[in-house]
Amino acid sequence: MTAPSWIAVDAMGGDKGLSVMLAGVAQARRRFEDFRFLLVGDEAAIREGLSAHPGLTANAEIVHAPDRVGAEDKPSQAIRRARTTSMGVAIDLVKQGRAAAAVSSGNTGAMMAMAKLALRTLPGIDRPALAAPLPTLGDNDVIMLDLGANTEVDARNLVQFAVMGAVYARAILDLETPRVALLNIGSEDQKGTDVIRDAAQTLRNATGLPMRFDGFVEGDRLSRGDVDVIVCDGFSGNIALKTAEGTARFVADLLKRAFSSSVRSKIGFLISRPATELLRHHLDPNVHNGAVFLGLNGIVVKSHGGATELGVATAISNAAKMVRADLTRRIAQDLATITPAEAA
Incomplete structure (x- = not known):
């Protein structure tokens, strides 16, 4: 034992x-x-x-x-x-x-x-990143990083975040090949800053990693469940996280106000209560709690x-x-598969 x-x-x-x-x-x-x-x-x-x-x-x-x-x-x-x-x-x-x-x-x-x-930090990691699961319409949460640890990053940092996020998704979500995407202002290859495009090119060229790079994802697709890991700088990630949390509270408060506005709406609440309880549980931050400092x-x-x-x-x-899942060792192992030229 x-x-x-x-x-x-x-x-x-x-x-x-x-x-x-x-x-x-x-x-x-x-x-x-x-x-x-x-x-x-x-x-x-x-x-x-x-x-x-x-x-x-x-x-x-x-x-x-x-x-x-x-x-x-x-x-x-x-x-x-x-x-x-x-x-x-x-x-x-x-x-x-x-x-x-x-x-x-x-x-x-x-x-x-x-x-x-x-x-x-682990060998090969320049900066740790804050990662956390967020709810989606899919079967699994989406792992998002960085959520505030690094307000400014370069392409190398984003590549490292992608590798760490994929390992985390395999450990927490039990996914064999997580789908990874970079948060961007558009899905087309030419969109975004040089940093984001350079990181995307490195991830497209990387071989041997147990992940699938799916390019770019826009902010309105964060909760669709189209990808398993979303990578960004900490400034953008923290704003996206707080916006999502605020939107969830807005929806919950709006429903509460709507269902208490009249006798008819209160009756409607009783009829729809199973659905609203499911929504409440899905949006409850306590169900998705726990951000990890990856890369340490x-x-x-x-x-x-x-x-x-x-x-x-x-x-x-x-x-x-x-x-x-022996997360720390697996991050170091996956990083070792990216050649110095690819990670630069």
């Missing part, structure tokens, strides 16, 4: 408090019974919180960290306090080899800075700060899937 894998969880990082973080860990443990958890934060508070989760207590250890990273903390401030904060200690556990992955719902900028400093020498997953118990469990579950 193989030894259990450990996941370090920043128990103090969520906006909704320690109780929600622990409930999410407990739910994830029921999904992945072969994993164990290092709960990082205030030892006394965590020990008290564990009294509500007897099934988790036997599968977890507490690692004390007296401090936490606040939402207002700048990355430079967080780095200086990395050894005492729950986020910094959780990431350091991955560096030490005590944990196979770290999960936090804390400050994204601080987490990115600490993870990059502690773990460094270790797995670090960012959960949404306002994640519910389900959202925390989803983020941890994604981390467990990446550990099982």
Whole structure:
């Protein structure tokens, strides 16, 4: 029997408090019974919180960290306090080899800075990228990166993002040959900047990669399910992500207002409730929670700060899937198949 894998969880990082973080860990443990958890934060508070989760207590250890990273903390401030904060200690556990992955719902900028400093990037990776699954009309989510880690990129970065995103899609979505596309202002070959066109040419010429490059995709096709991985710079990706989240909330609020506008509409809501519940579940960010910093020498997953118990469990579950898939090694392996001339 193989030894259990450990996941370090920043128990103090969520906006909704320690109780929600622990409930999410407990739910994830029921999904992945072969994993164990290092709960990082205030030892006394965590020990008290564990009294509500007897099934988790036997599968977890507490690692004390007296401090936490606040939402207002700048990355430079967080780095200086990395050894005492729950986020910094959780990431350091991955560096030490005590944990196979770290999960936090804390400050994204601080987490990115600490993870990059502690773990460094893989050979052949210039910059890590933030990747996350987004809902689509297809059978699977779409993996999108970068979502904000790099506001300016070159063609080499985009090629690296494409390779990493394809590995992630194979691990999380269980796809043998993911369809990869670059986000662009048009689908024609001549559209876009020199950087995007150069990256596209490199990906067309690359051989031996377990992925299919499908060219360009426009912003109005993000959720169609036509591709499995969408690659872009962090500036465009973050705007696209926030626009999609805002649109989802707009649709949900519009439906809520429409169904409460009259007695007839309320009756219509009762009739259509199964369909609206399905829509609500499909658009729920907690179902798709968990962004990963791809390209580091270790797995670090960012959960949404306002994640519910389900959202925390989803983020941890994604981390467990990446550990099982040996994601870091597979990224390095796929990058090695691109020749220096192709990657330049």
